[in-house]
Amino acid sequence: MARHIVARTSDIPPGGNKVFGVEGRDIVVFHVNGEFFALLNRCPHEGAPLVKAACVARLTSPEPGVYQRSRVGELLRCPWHGWEFDMRNGQSWFDPQRVKVRSYPVAVESGEELQKGPYVAETFPVRVEDNYVIVEV
Amino acid sequence: MSDVIDRPILAEEEAARSRLRIIDCDVHPSIHAHADIEQFLPKRWQQHLRTYGSHLRTPYIGTTPYPRSSPLIARRDAWPPTGGPPGSDLDFMRKQHLDPLDIEYGILQVLDLFIFSQQNLEFGAAIQRAINDWQLAFWSDRDPRLKASILAGQDDTEFAIAEIERCAKIGRYVQINVCPRANEPLGRRRYWPIYARAQELGLPLGIHVGGYGGHAPTGGGWPSYYVEEHQSNAHTMAAQLTSLVLEGVPERFPNLKIVFIEGGFGWIPSATWRMERHFEAFRDEVPHLKRRPSEYVKEHFWFTTQPIDEPDEGRHLRSLIEWVGADRLLFSSDYPHWDFDDPRYAFKTPLTEAERRKIFNGNARAVYKF
Ligand code: FES
Numbered sequence: 001m002a003r004h005i006v007a008r009t010s011d012i013p014p015g016g017n018k019v020f021g022v023e024g025r026d027i028v029v030f031h032v033n034g035e036f037f038a039l040l041n042r043c044p045h046e047g048a049p050l051v052k053a054a055c056v057a058r059l060t061s062p063e064p065g066v067y068q069r070s071r072v073g074e075l076l077r078c079p080w081h082g083w084e085f086d087m088r089n090g091q092s093w094f095d096p097q098r099v100k101v102r103s104y105p106v107a108v109e110s111g112e113e114l115q116k117g118p119y120v121a122e123t124f125p126v127r128v129e130d131n132y133v134i135v136e137v
Numbered sequence: 138m139s140d141v142i143d144r145p146i147l148a149e150e151e152a153a154r155s156r157l158r159i160i161d162c163d164v165h166p167s168i169h170a171h172a173d174i175e176q177f178l179p180k181r182w183q184q185h186l187r188t189y190g191s192h193l194r195t196p197y198i199g200t201t202p203y204p205r206s207s208p209l210i211a212r213r214d215a216w217p218p219t220g221g222p223p224g225s226d227l228d229f230m231r232k233q234h235l236d237p238l239d240i241e242y243g244i245l246q247v248l249d250l251f252i253f254s255q256q257n258l259e260f261g262a263a264i265q266r267a268i269n270d271w272q273l274a275f276w277s278d279r280d281p282r283l284k285a286s287i288l289a290g291q292d293d294t295e296f297a298i299a300e301i302e303r304c305a306k307i308g309r310y311v312q313i314n315v316c317p318r319a320n321e322p323l324g325r326r327r328y329w330p331i332y333a334r335a336q337e338l339g340l341p342l343g344i345h346v347g348g349y350g351g352h353a354p355t356g357g358g359w360p361s362y363y364v365e366e367h368q369s370n371a372h373t374m375a376a377q378l379t380s381l382v383l384e385g386v387p388e389r390f391p392n393l394k395i396v397f398i399e400g401g402f403g404w405i406p407s408a409t410w411r412m413e414r415h416f417e418a419f420r421d422e423v424p425h426l427k428r429r430p431s432e433y434v435k436e437h438f439w440f441t442t443q444p445i446d447e448p449d450e451g452r453h454l455r456s457l458i459e460w461v462g463a464d465r466l467l468f469s470s471d472y473p474h475w476d477f478d479d480p481r482y483a484f485k486t487p488l489t490e491a492e493r494r495k496i497f498n499g500n501a502r503a504v505y506k507f
Contacts, residue, residue, distance in 0.1 A: 046482040052214035079213035080477055082206065 001105075001136045008130040009108055012036070015073065019051050022137045027104060029133060030055065030087055032073045037087040038135045040102040043078045044092070050101065052079035058093070076101075105136045157493060158241035159480055160501035162441045163345070163398050163469035164234070164283070166276050167209075168249045169225035173275065177267035185260055192256045194351035196359065205363050207475045215473030223473040227279055234472045235282055238480060241498065242507055243472075244284050244311060245272050246345050246398060253290045253316035254349040262296040265289065269304055277309060284311040284505070286343055291315040291328045298330055305338050311505045312341045312396065318348035323377045324384025332390045341394040341439075341504055344377060346370040374400035375408040378438065382412060385425045387437035394504055396439045399471060403446035406460045409434050435462060439504055441469035442496065443478040451486035463492040467501045 006020040012031040019028045019041050026041040028051045041050050053076040057069040075093065076085045083094040090103035108131050168174050175183045207213060209222050215233065217226035224230065235243060247268050255261030265288040272285035287304040289297035297315070304310050313335045321327065323344070335342050347370075353359045354369040356376075374397050381387065381395065412430035420426070426433075440461065448454055458466065471477050480497060488496065501507070 046477075046479040048212070048479075049214055052212075054213065080475060082475065 003107075003134050003136050005114070005132045006038075006135050007133045009036075009133055010130055012133065015055065017051055017055075019049075020135070022135060025137065027135060027137065029106065029135065030076075032087065036106045036108060036133050037074075038104040038106045039076075039085070039087065039090055040104075042101075043080065043083065043085075044099050044101055045078065045081060045083055048078050048080040050076060050078065050085075053077055053085075054079070055087075056084070107134045107136075108132070109134055157497055158239050159468060159497050160505075160507065161238075161240050161243045161470045161472070161480075162396070162467045162501055163246050163443060163471050164230075164240075164243035165224045165248060165472065165474060166230070166245050166272070166283070167222045167224040167247075168271070169221040174250070174264070174267050174271055177270040177274075178263055182260060182263040182267075185257075186264075189257075189260075191251050191254075192260075193251050193254045193349055194256050195254070195349045205367075210474050212473050212475055212477055227276065230472070231280065234470070235280070238470070240282060242282050242284055242501070242505075244343075244501075244505070245276055245286060246314070246343075247272065247286075247288065248345075248347055251349070252288055253292075253319070253347075258290075258293040258296070261290055262293055262300070265296075266300060266303075269300065269310075273307070273309060284309075286310060286312045286314045287340070288314050289331065290319070291323070291331055292320050294327060294330055298334055301331070301334050301338070301340075305340070310340070312343040313338075314343040314345060316348040316350075317344050317346060317373050317377045317400075318350040318352070318354065320350055322380035322384070324380035324382070324386055326384075329386070329389070332386055332393055336390045336393040339392075339506070341396050343396045343398055344374075344400075345398040346374065346400050370400055371404045375404050378405070378408055378434065379412060382430050382433045383423055383426070385423070387433040388426055388428070391437075393437065394439065395437055396441065396467065396504065398441045398469065399443060400440065401444050401446055402440040402442065402461050402466060403457060405434070405440065406457070435465065439465055439467050439500065441467045442483065443469045443471045444476045445478055445483050447485055454484070455486045458486070458488075458492070463488075463495045464500060466496045467504065468497045 004022050006022065006029060007018060012018050012029060014031050017028055017030045019026050027038050028041040030037045032055060039050060043050055055073045056075050056077045057072040058075055060068050074087050076087055083092060085092050085101050090101035092099040110131050114132055211223035215223035217229040219226050250264050252261065252265050252268060269288055276283045277285050287301055287310045289300050291297055301313055315331065332342065354366060355372055360366040360369060387393065409431050416430050446454060446457065468480055
């Protein structure tokens with residue numbers, strides 16, 4: 001797996017998302033509650049673009065009339081037929097045994113650390129002003 | 138990864154795809170702004186629309202059935218960047234739907250203003266007429282791929298006939314639409330003059346789900362939830378198929394083609410089997426039927442595919458297609474609504490090239506005479 005710098009953390013505001021072309025694939029990165037998640041921008045059901053999905057909460061009901069929300073913003077609701085997926089691992093809440101969105105590991109590293117890595121051209125100075133979002137594909 | 142989208146595409150499907158353009162029998166355009174439709178409405182009804190709005194045959198006084206599942210029942214990605222509701226911007230529809238999916242023809246199905254469910258029949262007639270004109274001016278004239286339907290709500294049969302005559306003279310409409318939820322079941326004789334005219338003109342009768350006849354949408358009463366109501370679309374279609382067949386519409390109008398739109402097709406075998414068995418026991422109650430119910434179903438009716446049934450096992454969908462008949466099915470996407478079907482992934486079972494040709498193009502070409 002290669003690591004790809006896709007954005008600065010500030011490029012994707014909290015609650016926002018953005019699509020990046022990485023190795024020929026459209027990958028959508030979500031920023032939720034301080035964490036970043038990367039998924040294939042394509043619903044496994046009929047292919048809807050997940051960048052347009054709603055970020056929703058897990059809604060459960062122990063009994064009629066009682067509702068509980070949890071994991072606010074961490075579940076994706078597909079823009080077409082509304083199947084729900086867990087951003088952490090792409091797991092479907094709709095048909096969990098069979099359906100999954102492909103997900104990718106994401107890390108946030110500071111520019112300073114990256115400077116030491118293989119991504120910096122030797123001859124150009126790099127200004128460190130932010131953290132970078134790195135997706136492994 | 139998932140076994141849903143990763144269904145292998147057969148080599149022959151791949152080959153067929155490159156040659157096959159799609160006829161989409163259910164595309165929903167919507168009105169961008171009231172002013173667009175008002176220009177086709179007489180002053181008296183413009184005033185009425187502004188003052189009274191819709192007065193529908195629903196028990197939910199002062200409400201409309203929206204939102205259902207998602208705002209304006211639309212795909213979340215279908216809101217045009219130029220503003221206005223999904224389906225209201227032709228350029229965006231071209232860019233998002235007609236061009237990328239290579240749609241050869243898209244048949245327009247207008248639901249705006251609850252055309253078929255207005256309590257005030259005269260107002261209902263005025264807006265149907267206005268929308269019939271608007272479909273040409275705003276859609277068909279601007280993109281020849283988009284074909285209009287004559288809206289002719291059957292509860293005002295006299296109006297319906299007059300409107301069919303008027304539009305047929307213009308000659309650019311491909312079907313006559315009536316509503317599955319009207320005052321009475323569709324087989325009743327009061328509606329037959331419409332069927333007679335449709336047969337003479339050679340225009341198929343289109344029946345798109347929806348509408349409010351003032352009755353509960355299920356035989357069991359009013360549903361509590363949208364998910365429950367959505368389910369009732371299939372019951373309604375089954376009831377109308379039964380009514381049309383058993384009251385003798387295809388027997389009386391053998392050249393009339395009837396298309397059920399947006400009702401899916403999973404319910405057809407059971408509805409037909411039941412009619413068939415009961416017909417054996419009760420045939421002397423309906424002596425006007427000269428043939429078996431299944432023969433009428435298989436020869437006079439077509440069904441659009443969306444919302445497609447998705448059984449856990451693909452082979453069950455395959456049996457369903459085989460039973461209903463690949464020659465009875467017309468592809469429809471329902472763009473831009475939330476339960477849109479993408480022609481590339483909607484069928485969770487492989488289709489042969491012959492089946493694909495029929496379902497995605499050939500059947501519609503024959504039914505609508507493209
Ligand atoms: S395409 Fe995502 S739920 Fe159908």
